[in-house]
Amino acid sequence: MTPGGPAAADLTGEIRLLLAEITRDRAALEAPLGTALLRDGIGLDSLGGTVLLTEIKRRYGVDIADEDLNLDSLASIGTLASYVRARLTFGGPPGGSAARASAAPRSPR
């Protein structure tokens, strides 16, 4: 992964691949961008959703669980890709794995 923000298509592709890995179903690779992630769409349950958020945080340093109370970014493949892209472009950590790892989440723990 290139630090500092991958090309839009790459990021969406990476997220599709991640979804396909979590659901063990290739459907996520080609489903329309508007396909819902939870329930009837891609079919993520709370376990799959948690794995997804953990992996997004690990790969991109974007802590969706902490920032997005209603998890609106999980509405569809497209909203998730847009959210991560916006955070990497405008509000994300400067890039590089070390910088990502040290991006302090606004955690109440």
Next chain:
Amino acid sequence: MIKCVIWDLDNTLLDGVYLESGDQPPPVSALGAVLHDLAGRGILHAIASRNPPDAGAYAEQATGHAFAAVVCGWGTKSAAIEAITAELGLTADEVAFVDDDALERAEVAFRLPDVLTLAPQDVPEAAASPSLGAPASTGEARRRGDLYLQRRARLEEARAFGGSREDFLRHCGTRVTIAHAVAADLPRLHELSERTRQFNSTGTPVPEAEFAALLRSADHEVMAVRLADRFGDDGLVGACVIATNPDGWQVRQLMMSCRALGRGVIDALLAWLCRAARAAGSDEIEVTCVISQRNVPLRIALTSAGFRAGDEPEADGASRTALYRRPAGDTLPELPDWVTVPA
């Protein structure tokens, strides 16, 4: 609280190196008693080893102990631990890792700082510490090891199963029962409030006496959720406390054991809540939920069931609390046919 101890094999659980020994190395005898003692307290055991897969089977045969998860391969120990915690539905701070190699312990401590790392010689002392779990007080807690073995069998079958998750739950003969809690459930209700994190709306332990008072209260309902399938009976895995205000039901406590994760239980409970609230004439249902990194699975389940959080969570000292609301009048989530609700 530690719920699982993950063991290295070579020169840790085994007295020698598996691949280098002509005769396969025997288990370290001093650790056999520790394995047994911890298992009796409801603590799981797992294996993370740089060895071929047959090393796990050998360790099970040599120690006479069945492990809840076994990862043998050539990746890093931190990756093996992540695979095990994902498989068992645990978080990093709920596991301890034992390895004789200081470099392996350092790798894990660096990548997964929440994991308790121990050298083998530290284990007997650590095992005596209360952080490794008090003696199990309920049947469910004492049977944790068995229940996780059933979980392992279920996961292996799920990997080979081709259909959807719903099809798999049906294939397993999943049975979820949602019924009014009774006095006999009190110890387990308290235990759930103390031990659950990922599906716990408050994160605060509730004493048995408080649950007992809620059982007697005319303004509250305490519902107990049980789970079983053809692999085994998980017993009481979840519960919720509802203030049955006529204007709107308020869920004060919602909790579920992580071993019910991925088995449709939380979705079933939320669907039941919405339907029961409507049947009672309530317009709205509200869940008070502390926002933490630990209970993300619960928040995903709430969002998935159509709940929405208020804009700004209320901050109370170190914790943030949000109200998740949902009208009880619109299209309600379906209650799967494997859910039973006794009258």
